[in-house]
Amino acid sequence: MTSLESTAYRAALAAIESVEPRIADAVRGELTDQRASLKLIASENYASPAVLLTMGTWLSDKYAEGVIGRRFYAGCRNIDTVEAVAAEHARELFGAQHAYVQPHSGIDANLVAYWSVLAQRVQEKALSDAGVKNVNDMSESDWAQLRAAFGSQRLMGMSLDAGGHLTHGYRPNISGKMFDQRSYGTDPQTQLLDYDAVATAVREFRPLILVAGYSAYPRAINFATMREIADEVGATLMVDMAHFAGLVAGKVFTGDFDPVPHAQIVTTTTHKSLRGPRGGMVLCTEELREHVDRGCPMVLGGPIGNIMAAKAVAFAEARRPEFATYAQAIVDNARALAEGLLRRGATLVTGGTDNHLVLIDVTSYGITGRQAEDALLAANIVTNRNAVPADPNGAWFTSGVRVGTPALTTRGLGVAEMDEIADLIHTVLQATSPGTTPAGAPSKAKFVLADGVAERVSARTLDLLAPFPLYPSVDLT
């Protein structure tokens, strides 16, 4: 019997095909590729058919700038419902005072957060200094002072090589241009966050905003301690939980390790471990609410109705008990993968993991992160290279490979499969050596993989995946 999802997707593809067949082919091709590859990218996942189908609707057609019940466009009642339901689920799921579900991505959520804190703390002071209530009533010289004040605020986040994100104050992102920035790293010996060292750095720099959160740090963070450190200098604590929001939603990170009760403002993506549509979100306390709600038009374009609807569906899924089981399985799998790698002699940053990701330092295999990533890909293992603390190969070639378990856990793979995956990874890395440039010099990019390894490991990945079909309800043939 043909499933409802199969019927829906076949009809959708036929409609696309009639306009632009190359796009229909790419949609089909992506399903084939995703099904066949061993996906260990820590930031990716597989959203449910309900989430995917919600995105493909006419909710996309509506403009709805503003907030629920206060829009700059007419006819927004259904978008009001969508945004209200998504925000309600988000507040309940995370125990947050306020949820703003409009951000289009994680980067956008961070921009909303930065400008909200600047509005709350810098702009409000400028208004009071000028003795006016509204920015429109400020004189030209008041404005010049406010612009200068915006441009001289301090931000402190985790350094990139310790696992921080570009949006936490790095030059390629606007956060590294608009803020006077400094970062805190990890302990050179243990590679773990050293809270005393963070406190010392914060006392010295006195940032307006202290950012906690990461893309490549394999450990839990004590946010109660981070809040104490921020409070001591009057900094606002912002936590970017883009990577681990699913572990917070699934109650793996609770108490001091749950950012929501401790930070004034929390940002996230919705498509990583949270398993929703591509998008972002900001959670905050009541004091920041009015500023956060001005994210559009401050730094965001109009809210994307179909995506907010898909966020609501994903959050509803995450409130079910099964999601807590899923979140725990992500962490159990990461731990099993780490143990499997350690047992085979691999070096892991911090020596292990508390979350969904493992960072392998490939130096001991005599190769760069770039070579490791390409060799693994040749064997159908999809990962990404990543800097390790004090990386001798820099941010481009790197010395690390980041692997994560959210996607494969969604597919149903468990602890036994993780041990087999550890074996596959180790087998490939051990069989990889540096290649040479055309001129015969040692290359940081080119690699040589021993004969037959790519074929043998690829075959094993397909055998491993076979009992765990991806989107089993979708048959396009």
Ligand SMILES: *Cc1c(COP(=O)(O)O)cnc(C)c1O
């Ligand atoms: C992925 C990530 C982002 C950016 O998310 P996008 O949706 O790609 O904009 C921001 N912060 C952290 C910590 C991330 O890991």
